Amino acid sequence: MPLKKAHRLTVSALHPKSVEKTSVQLAVSVFSESARDALEFYSAKEGRTTWKGTAAFLSLIIKLWNVLNVKTRNITVGIFHTLYRLQISIYVM
Numbered sequence: 001m002p003l004k005k006a007h008r009l010t011v012s013a014l015h016p017k018s019v020e021k022t023s024v025q026l027a028v029s030v031f032s033e034s035a036r037d038a039l040e041f042y043s044a045k046e047g048r049t050t051w052k053g054t055a056a057f058l059s060l061i062i063k064l065w066n067v068l069n070v071k072t073r074n075i076t077v078g079i080f081h082t083l084y085r086l087q088i089s090i091y092v093m
Contacts, residue, residue, distance in 0.1 A: 005038035031061045 008029040016026055029035075036058040043051035 005041055006032070006035045008032040008034050009038075028065075031058055031065065033062060036062065 009032075010026075010029065012020060013026045013029045016023065020026055036055050039051045039055035039058065043049065043055065
């Protein structure tokens with residue numbers, strides 16, 4: 001039995017019904033680390049360079065989600081701490 005690389009992806013996540021299009025859980029399953037890792041694996045294995053770009057985009061969205069999903073009283077401190085931990089540089093005007 002082969003292992004499933006993107007275990008969070010389901011048929012309903014890839015082809016949602018009209019009611020399911022607003023589901024955060026389905027969106028998170030598409031933008032998951034397992035989906036990113038599967039894209040990176042198969043882009044190297046099958047030589048599909050465009051999939052590597054999609055995997056890089058997923059990495060950016062995953063980092064952004066982790067930054068914005070901080071639960072703290074002082075949201076500014078939480079966001080900047082998370083940015084520092086993830087080594088994301090931003091410029092504040």
